[in-house]
Amino acid sequence: MKCILLFLSLVCSLSVSAQYCSEVWSPDNGDGTYTNPVINADYSDPDVVAVGDDYYLTASSFNCMPGLPILHSKDLVNWEIIGHALRSQFPDSVRTQHGMGVYAPSIRYHSGEFYIYWGDPDRGIFMVKTKDPAGEWEKPVMVVEGLGYIDTTPLWDEDGRCYLVNGWANSRIGFNGVLTVRELSADGTRAIGEPCIVFDGDATGNVTTEGPKFYKRDGWYWILCPAGGVAGGWQLAMRSKSPYGPYEWKRVLERGKTTMNGPHQGGWIHTKYGEDWFIHFQDKGPYGRVCHLQPVDWSSGWPVMGNAGEPYWKFRKPKSDSKTIVNPVETDEFDSSKLGMQWQWQNDYKESYGQVTSMGFFRLFTYALPELGDVSNLWYVPNMLLQKIPADEFTATTKLSFCSRNSDQYVGLVCMSAEYSSVGLQRTEDGYELQIRHNPNAMRTHLTDEVLTVDTLKPTQKGTPRKGRPAEMHIKDVYLRMSIKDSKVNYAYSIDGKKWKKAGGEYAMGKGRWIGSKIGFFAVDPNKTGRKGFIDIDWFRISR
Known part of the structure; x- marks a missing residue:
């Protein structure tokens, strides 16, 4: 390094x-x-x-x-x-x-x-x-x-x-x-x-x-x-x-x-x-x-x-006339009208997954979990916005807002593989739970996430329920962080971006099918019907 x-x-x-x-x-x-x-x-x-x-x-x-x-x-x-x-x-x-x-x-x-x-x-x-x-x-x-x-x-x-x-x-x-x-x-x-x-x-x-x-x-x-x-x-x-x-x-x-x-x-x-x-x-x-x-x-x-x-x-180095030092992009401020080239989806892109905006953030919509019985598992979710691991040791920090329009929708920052872990938010009756989710073998489709509730957060804005629809609830400016070292992941969160609290324990990174772990975002909905929620991702930064 x-x-x-x-x-x-x-x-x-x-x-x-x-x-x-x-x-x-x-x-x-x-x-x-x-x-x-x-x-x-x-x-x-x-x-x-x-x-x-x-x-x-x-x-x-x-x-x-x-x-x-x-x-x-x-x-x-x-x-x-x-x-x-x-x-x-x-x-x-x-x-x-x-x-x-x-x-x-x-x-x-x-x-x-x-x-x-x-x-x-x-x-x-x-x-x-x-x-x-x-x-x-x-x-x-x-x-x-x-x-x-x-x-x-x-x-x-x-x-x-x-x-x-x-x-x-x-x-x-x-x-x-x-x-x-x-x-x-x-x-x-x-x-x-x-x-x-x-x-x-x-x-x-x-x-x-x-x-x-x-x-x-x-x-x-x-x-x-x-x-x-x-x-x-x-x-x-x-x-x-x-x-x-x-x-x-x-x-x-x-x-x-x-x-x-x-x-x-x-x-x-x-x-x-x-x-x-x-x-x-x-x-x-x-x-x-x-x-x-x-x-x-x-x-x-x-x-x-x-x-x-x-x-x-x-x-x-090989002989060359070039003196430029440049590396593949990792950090993203989401200020462009095009998605950064470092990002990939888990499947062919569909506009319903998420879109860039002219307002300085990326909007990722919740996706109905694929049919896996009663399992809450990200393995087959195609709309995760992910990029490759950039180094042996680093920290990834993001600032986002969550608008939930349906009960139990959950979102967050994930280290994705067949053994994945994440830090994020899930809607509850009155607000949000700050959660760590861990799945030691997601390829086993009957294996549900292990969920650890770390904190509870009140919504910063709450709408009025309509007939047959839950109230829309917003929470703004949540900061999430993952730190990776020696094939292990640690998580933290903050409300103001200054005071950080550790979330959960230490989790092993895993592999996917012919690929390594990837890092990025998920937004899912365990319900079969209802309006999509979304997260607005303000920025994503890779640092030491």
Whole structure:
């Protein structure tokens, strides 16, 4: 954690006002070196493309929407979010589709356009493209329809032919560990060749071979991919004179004597300065899968990564003309007419979830809890406004107001995963309860939140009941806080933003389906009928 105040002053003097400097994690040491992770947030299965001196990264987004995040960098160390390539994938779903959707995308630049391919194991292989990665992307095209497809990468050859490599999801099709290559049409929109298995991980001692990335260098076809599993695996490089093999292979990056578990899949980048680098992820459990950067040495004819095949924690920065230090945005004052790019929903966005306003806050409406019997459980609620965990240790503070229009509606600040906890308010007959909610295994749909009432608060405004309708009740200016350290969460609250009271105990962070914990807001209603309530979120701030 190197962003001391002196360093922050230097950072901001080098950056324009629109660029965001994080208080809690910056990989740039300010002396020509960087410390991994270069993105200390859950960008699983990263892939990168270089276009001149610009680098663009995308990553798995699974069910979270908008999906296919697009990040930009000038030096492979300092990254910012510039957009998303996918706006819809579950238009008819009314509850969260955990662990479904976008698996391990690849991003490529071909004939003046950017392409992203990904596998959806329940539907098939998709592609989107654009000329402007920070702008709008075209609607997805289904390239191959079917079950089990994951981890897809195209390769356009010098003769204009296009090939695609992919892995397989055992949970959908009954096998994995093998890689398949087939030919696509020259425009990359449909398969024109039959699938061919080019590598068998189990047969070579490389179990769970997956996440392949396809390249061509010096007349060789290269596939870079991980094997051995997320936490204990390694990186393979394999080469052949034909896209269909046979491929010879070597291990080119593994944990060795370091403390870095994995390291897992990523993408190779050749820069305009003649350097070679590899961005991969490291699994950090409840914190998610964060992005690391390693140098690549081709002098042996193979892409040996890191320090002779072991990962670096600290190294010199890639050559670049850029001096800017910038980080993915975390804090939000909600002063814009567009929602900040760091926020995602648990499902396709619907306007009934919530909306930006011109009044300096975001309005999040209550959502009827999905049909789970008598369970009060957030697991399948799609309208939670969430973002990725930004660092190993930080504090998140928010100021909000709650307008309840129905009995028992409840809202708050949540650390969301399969084991989640939250601090918030629930309407009662006379006012509000300040509550801590904890659910140690939310995936078990019969498991209801454990609720601890910490305080009772009177409404600051109360309406008159109408026939058949409860009275509208408001409470203004409630401040909520979570502090995260060592995979644990602590909560606090305040009425004036100055005097803080601890709320509840200490709660473990959990993981979701292929993702880490996320932080943000929920607003739900256990009733089947009645008017929506809402919270107006004034601001959300990440600090030390």
